[in-house]
Amino acid sequence: MQYYSRETYIHLNGDFVKAAEAGADFFGQSLHYGYAAFEGLRAYSTHHGIRIFKAEEHFDRLKKSCDAINLPYQWDTPALITSTYELLSKNNLRAAYIRPLVFSGPNMHLTAASSSNIMIAAWEWGPYLGQNLLRVCISDVERPNPKSLPVDAKVSGQYVSSILATSDAIKRGFDEALLRDQEGYIAQASSENLFIEKDFKLYTPPLGNVFPGITRQTVIALCKELNIDIVEKKLTVADILSADSAFLCGTASEIIGIKEVDGIVYKEDWEHTIGASIQRKYKKLVLEEENYEVII
Incomplete structure (x- = not known):
């Protein structure tokens, strides 16, 4: 563009x-x-x-x-x-x-x-990843090691790994990639934070190896405001593949649902997931259609 x-x-x-x-x-x-x-x-x-x-x-x-x-x-x-x-x-x-x-x-x-x-x-830029549910793969590219770069800072050079992961994902027919950390846990997507839903709870990787996104923090605040159980824990590949649903979030992408990971389709219909509810609440928040002063 x-x-x-x-x-x-x-x-x-x-x-x-x-x-x-x-x-x-x-x-x-x-x-x-x-x-x-x-x-x-x-x-x-x-x-x-x-x-x-x-x-x-x-x-x-x-x-x-x-x-x-x-x-x-x-x-x-x-x-x-x-x-x-x-x-x-x-x-x-x-x-x-x-x-x-x-x-x-x-x-x-x-x-x-x-x-x-x-x-x-x-x-002018619409949602970075579009508005359709995503097909995502798990990349062989890892997040930068926190001992080599400050992963909680938006430093230009560290996004080379994101470019490599995303480019490879698209070449393979996917929309986006999930990156592991140096311990093998799923950390985040190339430039978005990850949330999964399992048994009516949301889970997201803890800080330390992931970027502390402002949208991520907004989602956590919305969950607390709406009495949605949210747990920060390290997520394995098995956790991702066995989840009921999942979504990514970030300023550029806003909130967008994931349809499948490595060909495994999530069983929950997106419109009936916690992620979809958060997506709707987030849109109302940024457009100031509801009063969320406690969150803002």
């Missing part, structure tokens, strides 16, 4: 510039080594106007990701949120996916950056 036109603006180090005219530094560690941090947010067109869902949490996490890899971060969250709303206005966007990226200044050494830049882009 085309992410920008000649009239599209991005936010770059405090200024609004045309995306087609913005230059790139070819001597930065971000380009050569993947030394960068990013976020993904969504803006929704609600009855109360344009709303960026949990904007403060996302920008605060961007700072934490930069801190985790010693990438300088000098920006103020409220100011970035204001600039992002202005960016949406300049691009005439009411509903959009938003991508902030912090990247390093010029440095060819394998040392911490002494300077950094921030770019924010936005474009």
Whole structure:
């Protein structure tokens, strides 16, 4: 898809510039080594106007990701949120996916950056994985080891493994891949968190080897609000294959059900699952159609 036109603006180090005219530094560690941090947010067109869902949490996490890899971060969250709303206005966007990226200044050494830049882009983007139930496979690609990379940070370089896993899954006729951690447990999908349903309870892998997604935390909060039993535990391949149903969640994908894993079709009709109920509640939450102040 085309992410920008000649009239599209991005936010770059405090200024609004045309995306087609913005230059790139070819001597930065971000380009050569993947030394960068990013976020993904969504803006929704609600009855109360344009709303960026949990904007403060996302920008605060961007700072934490930069801190985790010693990438300088000098920006103020409220100011970035204001600039992002202005960016949406300049691009005439009411509903959009938003991508902030912090990247390093010029440095060819394998040392911490002494300077950094921030770019924010936005474009119209439907749910990343579409809206149909997914056919998923278990990948041979593993999640990065927490001792080699901070897996709780959105660091650009670690997503190479996600690209490899997803590309292989699509080549094999699937929609998405599930990745194991270094202990052999199922951790998450390439860029989404995983939940399974078994005997009227939800289960999800615990933090430590999975990304602490904001959508993941929102699902957990919704479960508590709706009195749905939710358990965080390490999940084996057998757990995944014997589940009654399952779904993925993330800002880009929102909440989307899984039809089958490695050819094994889940027995529960999606519309009657806990995941489908959460999916409907989540949509009402982000569109501000119900009052979930305790969750927001």
